[in-house]
Amino acid sequence: MVSCVYVEAAVRDHSRTQKILDRYRQTPVVEIEHHGEVFNPRAQNFRLQKSNPALIISSKHQRRVMSAPEGYGLGGQHNYYFSHMLNCLYDCRYCFLQGMYPSAHQVIFVNYEDFADSITEAVELHAPDPVWFFSGYDCDSLAYEPVTRFAEFFVPFIARTENSWLELRTKSTQIRQLLKIEACQRVVTAFSFTEAYSHAKLEHGVPSIAKRIEAMKALSEAGWPIGLRFDPLVYHDNFTQSFARLIEQIFSSIDASHIHSVSLGTFRLPKDNFRQIQRLYPDEALFAQKLELNNAMMGYPLSQEQTMINDCESLLMKYINPETYFPCEWYE
């Protein structure tokens, strides 16, 4: 449910806008000049909005495809990210998006063809090297697929653009679109998991672990490369046992040889994001845990972080090919 749909006047007649509006016939539509008018004002409360956010339909004119931060990647030399959406359907309490934007409204940029042009430019710049494009940095790549039809457009586009690779990052089970088309080995669908206890406590609105494993299985059986992202790892007394159960659950369904890449990282947030999020959620236990500032990031004390990583790595290595493992230098 969205509370209201804001539409930029310039994209009101765009075919993608019309399709989205068709889904929200009962929802009030408000015309705006630019998404920043609604999205950027400071006097907004992310937490209050998150319970019933609005949808903003917009187009992105600049900086559509950006260089990925240092350390972000899966072994490729050229890494970019792009966001067809800002904000997410789900409500994970550790998510950095909460402190990133003043608004919890979901922005959809409908000018996919312009994004595709920017991707083509980046590919041509580095030809013939492979170039990675990461979606799902400012949103979940697939969660809103029935509305955005993001994969429906971008996956076939990547498939026909030589040397381009795409990571779809998701916690959703929205794989129907992918199952309709031939698997592309250059499109990796990376599923993020936290173990069951943290999932129950912190991932509000996210489909169950079992449902996501089912989706992952269906995709891998259809020949799609699958990624596993155990990020963030969140501490509690039974963390290691709970994590062991999670990977057991995953690898009892998924053939490890179908796994393209695995990464893991502990809970951490940039200092300023952390402060902002803690102000929004002063009642949240996650932010009241023992955390320290390291390299401008708030996270678990380094020794605790290392123990968590080591424990998880040794559990994982029982199942996966070490070559597919990419220790995670970033956070979701």
Add this chain to the structure above:
Amino acid sequence: MLIWIAALHCEAKPVIDFYRLKKSPAHRGFDLYQNDDMCLVVSGIGKTSAAAATAWVAALQSTCASTAWINLGIAGAASHEIGSAFWVSKITCKSTGQNYYPVPTFSIDFNISACTTLDQASNEYQPSTLYEMEASGFFATATRFSSAELIHCLKFVSDNQHQQSRFEKAAISTLINQHMETIDKFAKNLQLLNQQCMNLKIDNTVWQSILEQARFSMTQQAQLKTVLGYLLSQGFDAEALCQQVSQRTSSREILKQLNQIRLDQSRNL
């Protein structure tokens, strides 16, 4: 606290009567009516008066942990029926061109419309907007004190292209009064939302009684606020916490003890 701003007494009257608000004899500057959890200010006509009244009452209520706002009044419309009621989704200040967007976070039983705030009354009508004279001044000022989800405008059509004659005061009150049930439902939802914000703040009396236990530096006060905010949200009793730390003599020790309670409590999420 819920604050109502209305330009005219006749617009305010249905709210005053419905909630049995009492006129405050102690306040001058603007007429103020109040009960325990809401107050209403009669601002006078125009966006400057609305802005002044909003700032004035915000200063009066500055000790409130969180404040919600409703601007209620009549508006002109091209073709909407006289007496129809609207929640305003977009406010455009005619003279500056600035747009403002109240944020809907609960279901709204009113029709929805944009509105344009004029500097002077006008008989020009456009189908896409209501016309009135206060909303932009009210909204721009209220967002300095509260977040946009807590600030709303409700407008009631008093004239249109076909019927431009000015209403009598009593008729304006009647026109708004017929929507009082829906207005009340809206106000209750808004108060619930405001309560959510208040629940996350530390009560001033509790805060003062903790501060009295030792001398806290500004940095320590910020840390104390975070620790205390978390513990109170988890159902810890403020008095019991004060009692527990009363043996500690220094601010550092108090913080250390409260922090330990917090770490124990949050260890398993």
